[in-house]
Amino acid sequence: MRLRNGVYHLMTSAVSDFKRSKIRTFLTSLGIMIGVFSVVMLIALGLGLKNYIEGQFESLGANLVIIFPGMVFSEEGGLGGNFGPGFAGGAHFKERDVSALDKVSEIDYVVPMFFKSMVLSANGEEILGYVTGTNEEMFTVSNIELLEGELFSRSDNQRRRKVAVLGYSAAQELFSDPRVALGKRVTASDQRFTVIGVAKKKGDREMDNSLFVPYRSTFGTINPDKTFFAIYLGITSKDAVETAKQRAEETLLKYYEEDDFSVTEQSEILSTINQIFTIINVILVAIGSISLLVGGIGIMNIMYATVTERTKEVGIRRAIGATQKDILLQFLTEAVTLSVMGGVLGLVLAGVMVLVVRQFFPVALNLLAVVLAFGVSSAIGIFFGVFPARRAASLPPIEAIRYE
Amino acid sequence: MIELAKVYKNYYLGEEEVAAVSDVSLKIKPKEFISIVGPSGCGKSTLMYLVGLLDTPSAGKIFVDGKDVSGLSDSELSVIRNQTVGFVFQSFNLINKFTVLENVLLPTRYTKLKLAFDPGRRAEELLNKFGIYERRNFFPNKISGGQQQRAAMVRALIMNPKVILADEPTGNLDSKTGEEILNLLERLNRDFQTTVVVVTHDAAVAKRTQRQIKMRDGRIIRS
Known part of the structure; x- marks a missing residue:
């Protein structure tokens, strides 16, 4: 008191x-x-x-291993010694690496990623968007769902067909209504792609402004070196992740130096x-x-x-x-x-x-x-x-x- | 009740040592009405503050109820001041940001014991008795000097102290108001049986008391 x-x-x-x-x-x-x-x-x-x-990384599926150029992420999950060359230099992955990785039994699917900021034009409109060259498995990895139309297929990639799935925001800006984009042409660096699908809104700036195209279709003026920025690997099961990482590393060591690339799991990336x-x-x-x-x-x-x-x-x-x-x-x-x-x-x-x-x-x-x-x-x-x-x-x- | 035995108090003014109080022995008995008189600078105020335990002697001993207080800690002395002594000052020394009632109640905030009375009720009674109940919610600078001094006296009395020490209590008041304050001091000595010590340079004021202690140059020359 x-x-x-x-x-x-x-x-x-x-x-x-x-x-x-x-x-x-x-x-x-x-x-x-x-x-x-x-x-x-x-x-x-x-x-x-x-x-x-x-959130960006977690939206990617589980049992995912990502191969980056350079030693961005060290083995311990810490920050690697040469961060600079990681993004600027290091390995430029090639189609040959994709095929080699595809042969590893623990790996379910291999998704090469080519990514470039470009002007997209259609319908008399121009926007600064992105061209993402990848394969059909990318839609699974990134959980991309369609609003309209269909996804491109494995054969579209093999035949280098100029077809594309357009991100929601890009479709909205170019055609004002995303639904009318279907069947229209979108030009990126004088290459014309036919829109066969429009993606649902993801809430991710890069994905929503992307033109997703079969990676082989980018070979030429868009991707003259035929290289990839990163490779995503879907692993068969959680238990196989360690083995898969090892096998993937062994595979790539045939072509690259140890410091040219890093094989990382999502959890390692998150902890970094x-x-x-x-x-x-x-x-x-x-x-x-x-x-x-x-x-x-x-x-x-x-x-x-x-x-x-x-x-x-x-x-x-x-x-x-x-x-x-x-x-x-x-x-x-x-x-x-x-x-x-x-x-x-x-x-x-x-x-x-x-x-x-x-x-x-x-x-x-x-x-x-x-x-x-x-x-x-x-x-x-x-x-x-x-x-x-x-x-x-x-x-x-x-x-x-x-x-x- | 309060006893001083061969008490000295020296000050340093720069290098020079000044003896404010020298060799003072004094007994203050219960229910006494005393004045300490002398010209200004004779050490009478210093003596009063020593009696009130606000200051400590350079030499000699002070006893309160037979107990030597020279070895007591600062907080023990504070407790004695709170319970045993009530001060009344020439310049009233009320805290201007608090109302009269808050000022009067302030000593009860600092008490370390359970009070035997209800502070609010006792404050009201005393304010009534001193004729300033109507002014209880006023701030001190909004009331007259006489009313301020009455408030200060209520504050001094609230803890029911054994001794009231008044330092030139009429010094800042006109003669009529001063007279009223003196009457009140007289009354509380008589009615409340409280010991009252008045420090003054005014012989007329001193005459009203039962016992006069005359001081000069720090010494008691007659008591």
Whole structure:
């Protein structure tokens, strides 16, 4: 009872002081507000980006092994040593690799991926989209379903027929109604493809803006080197994944150096993404924390000024029986209230901002960010408030009461 | 009740040591109405703050109810101040951001024991008795000096202390209001049986008390 009464009194006392100097209180809290806001926003952005990329990989089927050029992903699932050459150089996979991999018994199907950003034109319209050269198994791997028409087949690929499945967004932009695209021609780099199918909306920018064509049909002006960016392997069962990876590696080692390619499972990719984003998040939070630190120093500064200003009050309180601890708690409560107030404001602002940004970019708030905002702002209040509060508490009562 | 034995208090003004109180021995008995008189700078206020345990002596001992307080910690001294002593100041020393009622109740916030009375009710009774009940929700700077000093006296009395220490309580008031405050101090000594110590440079004020302690240059010259 006495404790509750005490805390209540401390809080009301602090608030009554804030009311008397609203501008000062607001400006002091502002530092913490900006700090918490930026930390929470940066976490939300990092988290959103991570969720987005993870989602991209998870939408691919299970038991999937991906072969990338270079050592992008190391064996341990960590980030490989030569990230740069990974995407820029390394192996350029060829059709010969696809046929060789197809002979491995643990591998159910092999999906070569050629991917290029290109201008697509049809119907007098032009858009910047992508040409994805692949085979019929790609639709299974990527869970692409049709809105209209049909998928291209194995024989379409072998005969290099100029047929295509058009992504939903590309179809909408080129033909305004995706359904009328069927049977129309789409031109990419002077090659004309007949649309035989339109895909359902995937919610993925690249896929929705793609023109999916049989990979052999790209050989020529679109893909003159006849190479692939990556090869996806569907494995017969989960237990066979390890063996399949080994066999795939052995197969490719006949043509390439060890460092020219990497054979990775989805789980390894996910754990690497996780690692990358943990590092990014730590860096972002560290940057955001600088503003928290500055905010904390602002609080300390104001609290020192407040203590000097209220020396007389401290003297009066000491004369009527306040102990040093009572005075310490009074000023500490004030600092923490000030700081937590800023923290809550920053959090609310970040919440609103997340709702707005979510329209354009995948951001996410989590409980950790909320707990962190409260925890960090109270910790800052305590840390930066304790020194001024100790000065107030250690004022000799007789000098404090005589202070004018 | 409160006893000082060969108490000294020295201050440093730069390099120079100044003796504010020298060799003072004094006994304050229950229910006494005492004045400490002397010219300004004679050490009478310093003596009062020593009696009120707001200041500590450079040498000598202070006993409260027969107990030596020189070895007590700061928080133990605070507890004694809270329960045993009530201060009344020349400049009232109310906290302006709190209302009269909140000021009066402040000592009860700092008490470490369970109170034998209901703070709210006791505050109301005392405010009534001192004629400022109507002003209880006013802020101190919105009421007159006399009313502020009455509020300060209620604050000093709320914990039912054994001794009220008043430092020039009429110094900031006109003579008529000062007279009223003195009457109230007299009454609370008589009606509440509280020991009252008034520090003053005014011989007329001192005359109203039962016992006068005269000081000069930090020493008691007559008691």
